[in-house]
Amino acid sequence: MCGIVGYVGVRSGLEVVMSGLRRLEYRGYDSGGVALVYEGRIASAKKAGKLANLDRELALHPLPDSSTAIGHTRWATHGAPNDRNAHPHLDSSGSIAVVHNGIIENIAEIRANLEAAGHEMVSETDTETVAHLLHEELKGTHDLAEAVRSVCRQLEGAFTLVIASGRHPDLVVGARRNSPLVVGRGKGENFLASDVSAFIEYTRDAIELGQDQVVSITPDEIVVTDFFGNPAETKDYYVDWDISAAEKGGYDWFMLKEIDEQPQDVADTLLGRHDASGALQLDEMRLSDDELREIDKIIVIACGTSFYAGLVAKYAIEHWTRIPCEVELASEFRYRDPIVDRSTLVVTISQSGETMDTLMAIRYARQQRAKVLSICNTNGSTIPRESDAVLYTHAGPEIAVASTKGFLAQVVACYLLGLYLAQIRGLKYGDEISRIMTDLETMPAAIQRVLDESEPVRQLAKELAGSKSFLFLGRHVGYPVALEGALKLKELAYLHAEGFAAGELKHGPIALVEEGVPVFIVVPPRGRDQVHEKVLSNIQEVRARGARTIVLVEDGDDSVVPYADELIRLPKVPTLLQPLVATVPLQIFACALATEMGHDVDQPRNLAKSVTVE
Ligand code: AGP
Numbered sequence: 001m002c003g004i005v006g007y008v009g010v011r012s013g014l015e016v017v018m019s020g021l022r023r024l025e026y027r028g029y030d031s032g033g034v035a036l037v038y039e040g041r042i043a044s045a046k047k048a049g050k051l052a053n054l055d056r057e058l059a060l061h062p063l064p065d066s067s068t069a070i071g072h073t074r075w076a077t078h079g080a081p082n083d084r085n086a087h088p089h090l091d092s093s094g095s096i097a098v099v100h101n102g103i104i105e106n107i108a109e110i111r112a113n114l115e116a117a118g119h120e121m122v123s124e125t126d127t128e129t130v131a132h133l134l135h136e137e138l139k140g141t142h143d144l145a146e147a148v149r150s151v152c153r154q155l156e157g158a159f160t161l162v163i164a165s166g167r168h169p170d171l172v173v174g175a176r177r178n179s180p181l182v183v184g185r186g187k188g189e190n191f192l193a194s195d196v197s198a199f200i201e202y203t204r205d206a207i208e209l210g211q212d213q214v215v216s217i218t219p220d221e222i223v224v225t226d227f228f229g230n231p232a233e234t235k236d237y238y239v240d241w242d243i244s245a246a247e248k249g250g251y252d253w254f255m256l257k258e259i260d261e262q263p264q265d266v267a268d269t270l271l272g273r274h275d276a277s278g279a280l281q282l283d284e285m286r287l288s289d290d291e292l293r294e295i296d297k298i299i300v301i302a303c304g305t306s307f308y309a310g311l312v313a314k315y316a317i318e319h320w321t322r323i324p325c326e327v328e329l330a331s332e333f334r335y336r337d338p339i340v341d342r343s344t345l346v347v348t349i350s351q352s353g354e355t356m357d358t359l360m361a362i363r364y365a366r367q368q369r370a371k372v373l374s375i376c377n378t379n380g381s382t383i384p385r386e387s388d389a390v391l392y393t394h395a396g397p398e399i400a401v402a403s404t405k406g407f408l409a410q411v412v413a414c415y416l417l418g419l420y421l422a423q424i425r426g427l428k429y430g431d432e433i434s435r436i437m438t439d440l441e442t443m444p445a446a447i448q449r450v451l452d453e454s455e456p457v458r459q460l461a462k463e464l465a466g467s468k469s470f471l472f473l474g475r476h477v478g479y480p481v482a483l484e485g486a487l488k489l490k491e492l493a494y495l496h497a498e499g500f501a502a503g504e505l506k507h508g509p510i511a512l513v514e515e516g517v518p519v520f521i522v523v524p525p526r527g528r529d530q531v532h533e534k535v536l537s538n539i540q541e542v543r544a545r546g547a548r549t550i551v552l553v554e555d556g557d558d559s560v561v562p563y564a565d566e567l568i569r570l571p572k573v574p575t576l577l578q579p580l581v582a583t584v585p586l587q588i589f590a591c592a593l594a595t596e597m598g599h600d601v602d603q604p605r606n607l608a609k610s611v612t613v614e
Helices: 013-029 051-060 106-115 126-137 143-155 252-261 262-270 289-293 304-321 330-336 357-368 405-424 430-441 443-452 457-464 479-494 502-508 529-544 579-596
Strands: 001-010 030-039 041-048 068-074 096-103 159-163 172-177 182-185 190-193 204-206 213-217 222-226 234-237 297-302 325-329 344-350 373-376 389-392 469-474 495-503 518-522 546-556 566-570
Touching: 001 013, 001 096, 001 159, 001 234, 013 051, 013 068, 030 051, 030 096, 030 518, 041 051, 041 096, 051 289, 068 096, 068 159, 068 172, 068 204, 096 126, 106 126, 106 389, 126 143, 126 159, 143 159, 143 172, 182 222, 182 566, 190 213, 190 443, 234 262, 252 262, 252 529, 262 405, 262 430, 262 443, 289 325, 289 405, 297 304, 297 357, 304 325, 304 344, 304 405, 325 330, 330 357, 344 357, 344 405, 357 373, 357 457, 373 405, 373 469, 373 495, 405 479, 405 579, 430 443, 443 579, 457 566, 457 579, 469 479, 469 502, 469 529, 479 495, 479 502, 479 579, 495 502, 502 529, 518 579, 529 546, 546 579
Parallel strands: 297 325, 297 344, 344 373, 373 389, 469 495, 469 518, 518 546, 546 566
Antiparallel strands: 001 068, 001 190, 030 041, 030 068, 096 159, 159 172, 172 213, 182 190, 182 204, 204 234, 213 222
16 A cells, blocks of 8 residues: 655656656555655645645646655555645655655654654654654764664564655665565666556666665665665566556556456466476476475465455365365464464465565465465565465556456466466376366457457446445355455445355345345356256245346356346356356446446545555
């Protein structure tokens, strides 16, 4: 949460920082602010609300031009989302400006000490305290990076800090602990940002910073140390996705564009997974086959939509590998004293690679000697860096806060992992794996068909825009699809929406059904006759109680027709792969309904894309 940008170089710092913030606004949009180094002092502006408010403020009260600048877009943690709490925060002399992402946990004591020493705070934020601490440190040194290191050594919790000082033209200093910060290496200019999308317009050469590092950028130099001033190791990488991937490309919403990109994302995530002999290979599988053969349990850990991808994984992994597989919410995992040891494979799933709940679960699992494999969409992010092995999804940058293409790519990666484990443990013959891979390779076309035939779903959303409550039912892999359909609607339309395992209906949720309530039901392919018949009964049960049934069912299955008020046809695909086609109409429905209701689809209220607090 919170997007941060820093720049030193030759361009207008304000322009670079504002354009970076626009690309990072998905990370938080409670307020925005910028600070520039100008004639030995800091010139700054900040405003509550989206960046458009800051734009207006800057038009009314222009800032002087400067080529050293920092900026921030906020997701509020400490203090209400108002002008006063917006970043940057300045020290009492007004010559040091700080932007921050994260939560500093020991701030109360530090703040009390500073106030006792005469510092007056004007905001309720932990960030402002850091500006005052830096003020104190800079009394003893002119070295800004050293002052930052000293402050970092006093802080506990999670923080990315980026600092500019009026006394230090052509210098921006950043620091990170448990929160993301990347460096962009330009020619005669350098950049800092929460993620690369903020600077790929200017450079694609990036540097991954490690945990507990401080970086100083000047136009011609990048110096990275640990918190004690020792030179630190970093990793250079090249950003290979195109700038257009981070732009709307003519769509009204990023979400619409990302929904439409799904056939390509699924194809890209499947690409290059065979070696010359046809055997499956996974990209950064730094665990040996022997290590993977010793595993006797898998625990999948994730949050939100990624958690639902994990639920799909359980069905596929257990079916293909016969290894017991649990799926757990990252925020619960380490607090329940889980049984984890060196023969446990912990699989984490995260689109952003920065989710703090997931990161903390990884650290806990590794302390218990478990091996951790992460499925992640963001190269260079913290989660893959802290894992033993990585399987990257290739969905490209996902900007809309509600995950769509990220989910489908994660589900594909889970299938690949399941098949890989089956391969190395000798549980499936090569031709069996190839058959499933061939099925997977037909999925982009199947998803494209769902997209091409989605107009009735949009119409239905318009019709149902007045409904107050929605239910989603599914069994087997249709159950996580139902959960995901409900989550999309909650996030985007701010409506009551619940997903249930269809079999649970009679144990309570059926009491929610009343005249006219829309109920989406994901019907399993006929291949699973037992489950199919049960779902058919569930449709009849809700319909008998007045529900308006919206039935997602494969082509050719007419058994549901008498009980369906609306039919959404899905291409015929193998049962385990059905989430890849069944989720798409639910994404489209939520997006269309929220649009109809006049909501901001890409930036729903109260949410942020990367949840970097616990
Ligand atoms: C999904 O639409 C969400 N906004 C949210 O649930 C998300 O999936 C969750 O926060 C996990 O994020 P991650 O995949 O980046 O770890």
